[in-house]
Amino acid sequence: GQQLNQSPQSMFIQEGEDVSMNCTSSSIFNTWLWYKQDPGEGPVLLIALYKAGELTSNGRLTAQFGITRKDSFLNISASIPSDVGIYFCAGQPSNTGKLIFGQGTTLQVKP
Amino acid sequence: GAGVSQSPRYKVAKRGQDVALRCDPISGHVSLFWYQQALGQGPEFLTYFQNEAQLDKSGLPSDRFFAERPEGSVSTLKIQRTQQEDSAVYLCASSSRRLGLAKAGELFFGEGSRLTVL
Numbered sequence: 001g002q003q004l005n006q007s008p009q010s011m012f013i014q015e016g017e018d019v020s021m022n023c024t025s026s027s028i029f030n031t032w033l034w035y036k037q038d039p040g041e042g043p044v045l046l047i048a049l050y051k052a053g054e055l056t057s058n059g060r061l062t063a064q065f066g067i068t069r070k071d072s073f074l075n076i077s078a079s080i081p082s083d084v085g086i087y088f089c090a091g092q093p094s095n096t097g098k099l100i101f102g103q104g105t106t107l108q109v110k111p
Numbered sequence: 112g113a114g115v116s117q118s119p120r121y122k123v124a125k126r127g128q129d130v131a132l133r134c135d136p137i138s139g140h141v142s143l144f145w146y147q148q149a150l151g152q153g154p155e156f157l158t159y160f161q162n163e164a165q166l167d168k169s170g171l172p173s174d175r176f177f178a179e180r181p182e183g184s185v186s187t188l189k190i191q192r193t194q195q196e197d198s199a200v201y202l203c204a205s206s207s208r209r210l211g212l213a214k215a216g217e218l219f220f221g222e223g224s225r226l227t228v229l
Binding site for chain 2: 004031033035040041042043044045048050088090092098099100101102103104
């Protein structure tokens with residue numbers, strides 16, 4: 001099925017460092033969302049973006065909806081060990097809830 | 112419970128067996144989704160219900176896959192004559208939003224049912 005191009009695939013960083021990951025698509029989306037998935041759990045919503053150019057923060061997380069509506073990025077500042085997990089971007093082509101997910105970015109944080 | 116509940120959490124089936132996976136959405140959520148997540152991949156859409164109506168089943172990989180939500184609450188995903196390629200985590204998600212409304216993508220996922228077909 002169709003998937004987004006998410007990068008990097010994995011990151012191994014030191015606690016306290018900032019992290020950046022992004023997602024691109026050949027299709028336009030009305031909504032971009034970022035989810036986090038811990039092992040053995042379902043994805044949990046972190047941030048949702050609804051307007052091209054929108055920049056939204058949630059604590060140490062900041063995400064942007066690309067102006068072309070074909071990309072988005074997620075930044076995590078001052079990483080901590082509990083940030084460990086898999087981060088997925090997801091695009092929604094219309095207001096249906098039918099999401100197209102990226103392949104995920106696995107984040108590991110060294111204390 | 113407060114969240115989306117799925118059962119069983121783990122299911123091992125022999126090739127050719129039928130399986131049924133259950134999802135209890137958050138109480139009052141009108142929208143319910145099934146996603147399939149293969150190992151190391153992101154979730155892929157299977158089907159969508161608004162109340163008891165199955166409005167989109169475009170993601171179901173074959174006619175061996177069947178989903179229902181007869182009373183607009185609990186849903187069951189059934190896979191007939193399982194094959195090895197069906198091995199995956201099946202995620203159920205619900206939303207309070209109806210089709211076409213903003214924030215319809217803000218989904219609450221369950222923990223998933225991991226299916227292994229031998």
